Amino acid sequence: MYLGIDLGTSGVKIIILDGTGTVIAQASSPLKVSRPTPLWSEQSPQDWWQATNLAMQSLKSLHAESLAEVNAIGLSGQMHGATLLDSSNHIIRPAILWNDGRSEIQCKTIEATEKQTRHITGNIAMPGFTAPKLLWVKENEPDNFKRIAKVLLPKDYLRFLMTGDFASDMSDSAGTLWLDVEKRQWSKEMLNSTGLTIEQMPQLYEGTEITGKLTHEVAQMWGMVEVPVVAGGGDNAAGAVGIGVIAPKQAFLSLGTSGVFFVANDTYNPHPDSAIHTFCHCIPDTWHQMSVTLSAASCLTWVTELTGFKDEKSLLVETEKLDFSSPSSLIFLPYLSGERTPHNNPTAQGVFFGLTHNTTAAELCRSVLEGVAFAFADGQKALIDSGSQIENISVIGGGSRSKLWGQILASVLNRTLTYRKSGEVGPALGAARLAQIAVTQKDPVDVCFSGEVDYEIQPDLTMQDYYSYQYKKFKQLYHSLKMHF
Structure with a gap:
């Protein structure tokens, strides 16, 4: 048995x-x-630990025998979050998350300070990454910055509480803007640009390596x-392992809180100017490219609450009654948390x-579903323009439930x-598979297989x-409003 925690x-x-x-x-526990x-x-890192323990207690009450037979644990988590610990290993301040946009100025400062930022990291500096968040803390909360002994990513804070070890994997660490993504090691130059040292970083491992024990x-x-x-691995890389996307030209769409279009590569092929992310995969000697739209399924959650429906399923039932043989007059820009790719x-x-x-509420929902799809189209174009080749696309994440x-x-x-069976549990499944590879030493190809196909969806010609036509209007609308944001 293997446990996957996402x-x-x-x-x-x-x-x-x-x-x-x-x-x-499986079990879960919500976070706000x-x-x-x-x-x-x-978010409060203490809330992460509380939610983890609540989910584990649920599993323990129903599957105690299976838990007792678990051979290893794999971790997956939301990327980029700045979790700051002092010398006593106490949390200094709430974690600044991946969809936080406060550090735009600090991104410009980093690229001005370290001229080789895009060459070293393979990525453009974005507010979502961890490094500019730390520079923001340094400039706006200097007392907190002086207390920092360790900077951890969210899942790695859980690891510390589980094992006492400060460790991280390549895929998650690639999203900090402190990693030399090609060499798969911390960059002293990038750490210097934010006033930090390697001693303040966790030890690096490949995603299939053991970092400690419970x-x-x-x-x-x-x-x-x-x-x-x-x-x-980071949630997207682990999601790829869970869906079997570890070879070139394989891809997936993730309809989670954010939206991700992920393509696996066996070589390092950065293209930072298009706002495409080039990161290490959580499989050794493998990389990936991905476009990211910051709000995907979270837009559906938002419009459900906005319109007063009891849940997303109820709103989707009403939306399905609309006539999709003709276009809607309504267009939605899904930038509720700003945007990454391509803007x-x-x-x-x-x-x-x-x-x-x-x-109507149903028409609002329809435009939300379409707006997120148009944002994915922006991402697809950026990926293709950067040289990615895309053949097979699987869909994962909570939003994948909507046909x-x-x-x-x-x-x-x-x-x-x-759409594959167990697609909704992608990152947690990937984490468990990485645990299995680590203790059995099996070839990742033998473990990271694509799940059984549930169904496929073809484009509708109408x-x-x-x-x-609407996609062109969508793009024009963004550019006409850009100066007003």
């Missing part, structure tokens, strides 16, 4: 995987994001033995364009989309026709 933005998800690759149990001021996005206290609390804990604009904002007295959204995406992207 620390997401909206909750912690944990699965138990048996030796044949079957998910036999604090937005104390515009552009800010924070402490006696935690093992007892969870009803487990003191099993190895494996490096794991790199943390001040971009969400917009409904085309509202009338007759606009209507899948039809819209397939038609906008002009791609066949594949929708494809009018979406090509």
Whole structure:
């Protein structure tokens, strides 16, 4: 048995995987994001640990025997979050999250200070990355900055509480802007640009390496033995492992809180000027490129709350009743948390364009689903322009449950989309698979297979026709409003 723990933005998800690759149990616990001021996005690291323990207690109450047979634990988590510890290993301040946009000025400072930033990291400096967040702390909270003994990514804070070790993996660390992504090692030059040292960083491991073992206290609390804990991966890289995307030309769409278009590569091929991310994969000697839209399924959650529906499923049922044989007059810009690819604009904002007295909640929802799809189309173009080749696309994440959204995406992207069983648990499944590879030393190809196909969605020719026109309007709308954000 293998345990996969995924620390997401909206909750912690944990699965138990048996030796044949079957998910036999899962549990989750929700999390909330604090937005104390515009552009800010924070969470309490203590809440991550509490949610993890709640999910583990749920598993323990229903699957105690399986937990006792777990051989290793893999970790996955939301990327880029700045988790700051002092010399006593106490949390200094709330963690600044991946979708926080306060550090735009600091991004410019980093690239001006270290002229080789894009060459070293393979990426353009963006407010979502960890390094500019730390420079913001240095400039705005100098007393807190002076106290920093360790900087950890979210899942690696969980690892510290589980094992007592300061460690991270290549894929997650590539999103800090402190990693030399080609050489897969910390860059002294990039750390210097933010006033930090290698001693303040965790030790680096490949995603399939063991970083430590569960402490006696935690093992007892969870009803487990003191099993190895494996490096794991950032949520997107782990999601790729969970869906079997580890070879060139394989890709996936992730409809989580954010939206990700991920393509695996066996070589390092950066293209930072297009706002494409080039990161290490959590499989050794492998990299990946991805486009990121900061708000995806979170837009659906938002419009559900806005319109007063009890849940997303209920709103989607109403939306499915609309006539999709003709275009909507409503267009939505999904920039509720700013945007990364291709705009790199943390001040971009969400917009409904085309509202009338007759606009319904279902029509608002339709435009949200379409707006996120158009943002994915922006990402697809940036990936192709940067040299990525895309053949097979699987879909993962909570938003993958909506077949209507899948039809819209397939038609906008002009791609066949594949939905696989267990696609909703992608990162947690990937984390468990990395744990399995670490302790069995199996070839990743034998463990990271694509899941059984549930169904495929083909582009709809009628929708494809009018979406090509609406996509042009979508892009024009952003550029016409850009100066006003």
